[in-house]
Amino acid sequence: MSAEPAVMRSRSAVAQPVRQGGVRINDVVKIYGARDTGILAVDHCTFEVPPGEITVCVGPSGCGKTTLLNAIAGFHSITSGSIYLDDEMLCGPGKLKAQPGPDRIVVFQNGALFPWKTNIENITFGPIMQGVMTRAEAYDKARAMMADAGLRGIEHNYPGEISSGVRRRVEIVRALMNNPKILLLDEPYRALDSLTKSVMHEALLEIFYKNRVSIFFITHDLEEAIFLGHKVVIMTTRPCRPKKILDIDIPHPRDYSVLTTKRFREFMEETVAAVHEEAIKAFAAGEKER
Amino acid sequence: MTETSPVQVLRTEVPRAIAADSRAGASLVFTKHRLSLWLKSSRPYLMLIGFAGFMGFWYLSVEIWKLPRFSQMPGPTEVLHEWFSKDPTYGLSIFVPEYYMHIWVSTQRIVIAFFLATVIGVPLGLFLGWSERFKQFVFPVFEFLRPVPPLAWVPLAIVMFKGSETPVIFLTFLASFYATALNTMLGVESIDVSYVRAANCLGATRWQVFRHVIVPGAMPFIFTGLQISVGVAWFSLVAGEMVSGQYGLGYVINTSYTMVRYPTIIIGMATLGLVGYVTSAAVRLVGDYLMQWRTRELALGGDR
Amino acid sequence: MLVAAKAISARVTGFVAGDDFWRGVVAIAAFLIFWEVGSRSHAWFGFSFPWVSQVPAPSAVLQAMFRLVQEPSFWNSTFLSTLRVFEGFFAAMLIGIPLGLAMAVSRTFFGISFPVFEVLRPIPPLAWVPASIIFWPTQELSIAFVTFLGAFFTIVINVIGGARAIDVRYFQAARSMGSSTWDIFRRIILPGTLPSIVVGATVGVGITWAVVVAAEMISGGGSAGSMGGAAGGGLGFFIWNSYVGGSYTQIVAGMISIGIAGYVSSAALRKIGNWMTPWLNEN
Numbered sequence: 001m002s003a004e005p006a007v008m009r010s011r012s013a014v015a016q017p018v019r020q021g022g023v024r025i026n027d028v029v030k031i032y033g034a035r036d037t038g039i040l041a042v043d044h045c046t047f048e049v050p051p052g053e054i055t056v057c058v059g060p061s062g063c064g065k066t067t068l069l070n071a072i073a074g075f076h077s078i079t080s081g082s083i084y085l086d087d088e089m090l091c092g093p094g095k096l097k098a099q100p101g102p103d104r105i106v107v108f109q110n111g112a113l114f115p116w117k118t119n120i121e122n123i124t125f126g127p128i129m130q131g132v133m134t135r136a137e138a139y140d141k142a143r144a145m146m147a148d149a150g151l152r153g154i155e156h157n158y159p160g161e162i163s164s165g166v167r168r169r170v171e172i173v174r175a176l177m178n179n180p181k182i183l184l185l186d187e188p189y190r191a192l193d194s195l196t197k198s199v200m201h202e203a204l205l206e207i208f209y210k211n212r213v214s215i216f217f218i219t220h221d222l223e224e225a226i227f228l229g230h231k232v233v234i235m236t237t238r239p240c241r242p243k244k245i246l247d248i249d250i251p252h253p254r255d256y257s258v259l260t261t262k263r264f265r266e267f268m269e270e271t272v273a274a275v276h277e278e279a280i281k282a283f284a285a286g287e288k289e290r
Numbered sequence: 291m292t293e294t295s296p297v298q299v300l301r302t303e304v305p306r307a308i309a310a311d312s313r314a315g316a317s318l319v320f321t322k323h324r325l326s327l328w329l330k331s332s333r334p335y336l337m338l339i340g341f342a343g344f345m346g347f348w349y350l351s352v353e354i355w356k357l358p359r360f361s362q363m364p365g366p367t368e369v370l371h372e373w374f375s376k377d378p379t380y381g382l383s384i385f386v387p388e389y390y391m392h393i394w395v396s397t398q399r400i401v402i403a404f405f406l407a408t409v410i411g412v413p414l415g416l417f418l419g420w421s422e423r424f425k426q427f428v429f430p431v432f433e434f435l436r437p438v439p440p441l442a443w444v445p446l447a448i449v450m451f452k453g454s455e456t457p458v459i460f461l462t463f464l465a466s467f468y469a470t471a472l473n474t475m476l477g478v479e480s481i482d483v484s485y486v487r488a489a490n491c492l493g494a495t496r497w498q499v500f501r502h503v504i505v506p507g508a509m510p511f512i513f514t515g516l517q518i519s520v521g522v523a524w525f526s527l528v529a530g531e532m533v534s535g536q537y538g539l540g541y542v543i544n545t546s547y548t549m550v551r552y553p554t555i556i557i558g559m560a561t562l563g564l565v566g567y568v569t570s571a572a573v574r575l576v577g578d579y580l581m582q583w584r585t586r587e588l589a590l591g592g593d594r
Numbered sequence: 595m596l597v598a599a600k601a602i603s604a605r606v607t608g609f610v611a612g613d614d615f616w617r618g619v620v621a622i623a624a625f626l627i628f629w630e631v632g633s634r635s636h637a638w639f640g641f642s643f644p645w646v647s648q649v650p651a652p653s654a655v656l657q658a659m660f661r662l663v664q665e666p667s668f669w670n671s672t673f674l675s676t677l678r679v680f681e682g683f684f685a686a687m688l689i690g691i692p693l694g695l696a697m698a699v700s701r702t703f704f705g706i707s708f709p710v711f712e713v714l715r716p717i718p719p720l721a722w723v724p725a726s727i728i729f730w731p732t733q734e735l736s737i738a739f740v741t742f743l744g745a746f747f748t749i750v751i752n753v754i755g756g757a758r759a760i761d762v763r764y765f766q767a768a769r770s771m772g773s774s775t776w777d778i779f780r781r782i783i784l785p786g787t788l789p790s791i792v793v794g795a796t797v798g799v800g801i802t803w804a805v806v807v808a809a810e811m812i813s814g815g816g817s818a819g820s821m822g823g824a825a826g827g828g829l830g831f832f833i834w835n836s837y838v839g840g841s842y843t844q845i846v847a848g849m850i851s852i853g854i855a856g857y858v859s860s861a862a863l864r865k866i867g868n869w870m871t872p873w874l875n876e877n
């Protein structure tokens with residue numbers, strides 16, 4: 001491969017071959033507080049997030065899904081077990097807390113676009129901070145990506161001036177600027193109304209088809225989970241571990257018409273039954289809504 | 291194999307948000323708009339009723355009903371007459387240069403003390419909020435000295451510092467400093483942790499997080515603190531001037547009392563109120579300008 | 595050094611605390627040492643540190659405090675100051691809370707009174723002293739009035755802010771369950787505003803102390819020195835007297851006493867506040 005200038009090597013709008021970004025969660029345990037008296041949040045959890053796919057994690061509130069996501073991202077430590085990103089150990093014996101980094105970027109539930117920076121300043125934040133691009137390069141790429149995502153025209157507005165649906169998209173573009181191996185989405189559409197949500201889903205899928213980045217997605221919304229995911233992991237109530245793993249074999253690319261297909265409804269039935277069982281257990285245990 | 295999406299969702303452009311061409315222009319438009327809304331509401335009229343009631347009560351109780359309590363108080367006509375007369379009986383009116391000298395002296399002291407308090411207090415507050423370790427060392431000493439009211443420092447300040455200006459400025463600085471540092475610290479501590487986490491994810495170093503997330507994120511609190519700090523500064527300054535000053539508005543009020551120039555007392559108080567309000571508003575305006583993102587967000591009605 | 599301190603303390607007295615506690619102790623100890631050395635700098639080193647050298651040493655101050663706590667007149671002064679603080683403070687609460695609530699509840703009343711309020715607020719309480727003396731018949735009342743003003747503005751602002759911040763859904767829920775207006779006031783507005791009232795009170799009491807001390811100093815003999823006869827003691831007056839009498843250690847001792855008194859009043863208020871708002875203490 002000849003030496004290409006850095007700018008050319010950065011991603012264009014053309015789809016890339018399937019990238020890395022598989023996460024393996026091995027027998028992870030998380031206890032908040034002291035070992036013997038603390039709260040067990042995650043109980044010997046093991047599953048895989050395949051590279052280049054959307055894996056969705058559903059389960060009752062407070063069951064520990066966000067804890068897992070935070071462990072992958074590096075915000076919390078784990079008590080035992082290990083988590084791998086491709087061949088690299090993120091955390092495990094001897095290193096109980098991963099280091100946050102641009103290979104695993106989180107999109108937060110309530111949005112974490114910096115309100116004091118304009119949209120384009122937000123988007124170019126990552127590459128500029130890391131020093132991998134000059135300001136000019138970053139701005140060029142950002143403009144291109146924004147145009148691609150249908151965000152042309154709002155580059156110099158502040159996040160406070162645009163609607164929350166648009167904000168989410170800006171946040172996702174901000175993440176994608178850094179070529180992450182995997183995107184970690186923590187109930188990103190929870191606060192949106194269902195009409196905006198359906199548009200966001202299709203937008204997310206379009207972004208996914210273009211970039212083929214691995215996605216690990218947490219949600220309560222079962223329809224959302226089945227619609228988006230290649231694989232749905234249903235968690236038990238706290239302490240969580242995978243109760244059931246479904247391979248959603250509805251073909252991609254998907255659009256909203258799949259919601260009324262028979263296969264989709266079959267998956268919904270299976271999921272609803274499993275989640276309902278766990279929800280009853282959680283209710284009986286008096287779980288507080290987070 | 292590339293997969294193209296059958297959905298053309300992303301092709302439609304986002305409807306244009308408010309034009310971002312001129313920042314000052316945009317906020318001026320909002321101000322004019324809000325002003326016109328305000329004038330159409332009942333608020334200005336209620337305000338007038340309030341002031342009329344207050345002034346009316348003052349006028350009636352001193353000059354018409356001549357209530358016993360108010361016998362020695364100067365009435366509003368007397369005060370206003372004195373304040374705006376070319377040849378005031380007691381020597382101070384808006385036409386007398388000495389009046390402005392006193393204002394200037396007080397304001398100058400405030401500016402120096404406030405400036406010092408901000409320059410020392412804001413960085414200190416930022417570090418106190420940012421570094422747990424630093425806070426554990428410094429905060430106890432800070433809290434140890436805080437309960438002592440500013441004026442209690444007066445004798446010590448006179449003993450410690452030479453001259454008559456420095457103790458007064460020190461007092462004002464002290465009160466201002468505490469308010470600024472505390473509010474800054476609180477500001478840092480109340481920054482949503484998601485912002486810091488997002489910055490970490492995006493590869494920022496600790497110092498970059500401090501510069502790009504902590505400092506701007508704490509700004510709203512810092513400016514609230516600065517407004518409080520200006521108010522507290524005036525409080526301490528007046529106290530200091532009354533006890534051991536020469537010139538200045540506190541001094542004016544004090545001497546007007548001893549020299550039985552009662553209308554001048556009111557003039558002094560009113561001037562103090564005005565100048566205090568102006569300094570506070572100045573701080574707020576600087577804050578609004580520096581935090582464009584917030585003024586625009588609030589103008590659009592906050593969280594959508 | 596931290597590790598040593600912790601270990602010694604644990605072994606000798608069985609007192610175990612976190613690292614952060616010990617860091618605070620170390621810091622205060624360092625501060626006191628610096629102060630001691632600084633104030634003796636002239637005698638020990640031959641040259642004096644810029645400002646600290648003028649200050650009496652902590653050891654001397656400690657001795658002075660020791661002597662002071664044994665004198666009844668000192669406790670008299672403390673009692674007097676504390677009394678004044680609470681007079682003014684309770685008056686401010688008594689008038690300020692209802693006023694603030696009225697302003698928060700009625701838009702009309704707010705529109706009429708708030709502008710006047712905001713115009714009077716920037717005037718520092720001490721600037722009111724001469725006007726207050728002219729108006730009130732006795733010296734005590736005039737000081738009380740000024741103290742009242744100090745806390746009053748803070749309390750009202752906090753009450754209004756607190757009442758406004760009550761989530762509108764609580765009102766809607768109550769209405770839909772058939773509550774009368776009085777009920778809503780009593781069961782939603784009052785408790786909802788309580789935390790802000792507590793905050794306003796804690797800050798207000800600090801301001802009140804500052805004002806009381808200032809007023810005592812001024813009436814005790816500021817440079818103008820003529821606000822009528824001595825207000826009859828109080829800690830502010832005590833400090834000023836010590837200065838005039840050249841007894842510097844007493845100045846600092848007085849300052850420390852005020853500091854302690856102020857801290858105790860704030861802490862007491864916070865405790866009472868916590869007791870009155872138990873729902874905030876969970877989680």
